[in-house]
Amino acid sequence: MESVEQPMIAEFPESLQNREMIVKVSHVTRIYELGASRVTALRDISLEIPKGVLVALKGRSGSGKTTLLNMIGGLDTPTQGEVELFGIRLSQLDDEAKTELRRQRLGFVFQSFAILPVFSAIENVELMLRIANIQTDRRKLAMRALEIVGLGSWAHHRPWELSGGQQQRVAIARALATRPELIIADEPTGELDSTTGRQIMALFRFIAVKEGITVLMATHDPLIEEYAHMVVDLMDGQIRSIRFPNL
Numbered sequence: 001m002e003s004v005e006q007p008m009i010a011e012f013p014e015s016l017q018n019r020e021m022i023v024k025v026s027h028v029t030r031i032y033e034l035g036a037s038r039v040t041a042l043r044d045i046s047l048e049i050p051k052g053v054l055v056a057l058k059g060r061s062g063s064g065k066t067t068l069l070n071m072i073g074g075l076d077t078p079t080q081g082e083v084e085l086f087g088i089r090l091s092q093l094d095d096e097a098k099t100e101l102r103r104q105r106l107g108f109v110f111q112s113f114a115i116l117p118v119f120s121a122i123e124n125v126e127l128m129l130r131i132a133n134i135q136t137d138r139r140k141l142a143m144r145a146l147e148i149v150g151l152g153s154w155a156h157h158r159p160w161e162l163s164g165g166q167q168q169r170v171a172i173a174r175a176l177a178t179r180p181e182l183i184i185a186d187e188p189t190g191e192l193d194s195t196t197g198r199q200i201m202a203l204f205r206f207i208a209v210k211e212g213i214t215v216l217m218a219t220h221d222p223l224i225e226e227y228a229h230m231v232v233d234l235m236d237g238q239i240r241s242i243r244f245p246n247l
């Protein structure tokens with residue numbers, strides 16, 4: 001495979017230069033061993049992500065987006081290199097500490113919504129607060145998260161009474177409710193039509209700007225160019241460019 005010269009760290013525009021960097025990826029390589037064959041999913045990636053921005057990870061299928069999200073979310077371990085979240089080196093944490101860090105400081109949103117059909121919208125959100133071991137005010141916190149995503153009046157509806165876009169909003173409220181510092185979203189608009197997809201991207205931008213929560217989303221969707229503060233283009237496991245289209 002042709003080797004390209006990667007931008008090491010983005011040259012941040014002035015408005016981001018004094019922000020806290022909440023994610024630091026340093027020279028990360030991830031090689032999957034499948035019997036005798038080896039797949040290099042990420043190759044010497046370095047990247048810094050500032051607080052309070054919407055970051056899009058773009059690239060064709062197989063370019064390494066999900067692998068990089070898994071590294072940053074502490075769900076997988078680099079073959080080489082280091083990931084730091086909030087100044088903590090993930091390599092220094094055992095599995096239990098990583099799980100705790102995820103529960104307390106990260107939120108996850110997936111393409112398939114993954115909300116539970118037997119529970120109402122608010123019960124789905126409260127369940128996450130219970131998992132995060134939050135003992136008090138769960139109903140209030142869940143309602144606030146549903147209000148942020150514009151579903152305050154749908155709190156007691158069950159998923160089958162909601163549209164796909166509304167179900168994804170419940171999933172976003174669930175990720176928001178614990179007040180994470182970083183939300184990681186893998187193709188969150190992949191199952192939505194383009195109008196609904198746009199609304200979800202605008203919502204993520206709103207969450208980044210108004211709530212100060214960094215949102216890192218992997219997407220194929222070209223509409224993200226209109227919403228993301230920072231766009232990282234991946235190709236064959238390497239960063240091809242880092243851009244700042246909407247600051």
Ligand SMILES: Nc1ncnc2c1ncn2[C@@H]1O[C@H](COP(=O)(O)OP(=O)(O)OP(=O)(O)O)[C@@H](O)[C@H]1O
Pocket residue numbers: 032033034039040041059060061062063064065066067068
């Ligand atoms: N568990 C695994 N075992 C072996 N190879 C893997 C594994 N996960 C990913 N890969 C390979 O690593 C490369 C990057 O995959 P990855 O899923 O990160 O790409 P992606 O950009 O997220 O793709 P998509 O847009 O289709 O989700 C691909 O060649 C893929 O086949």
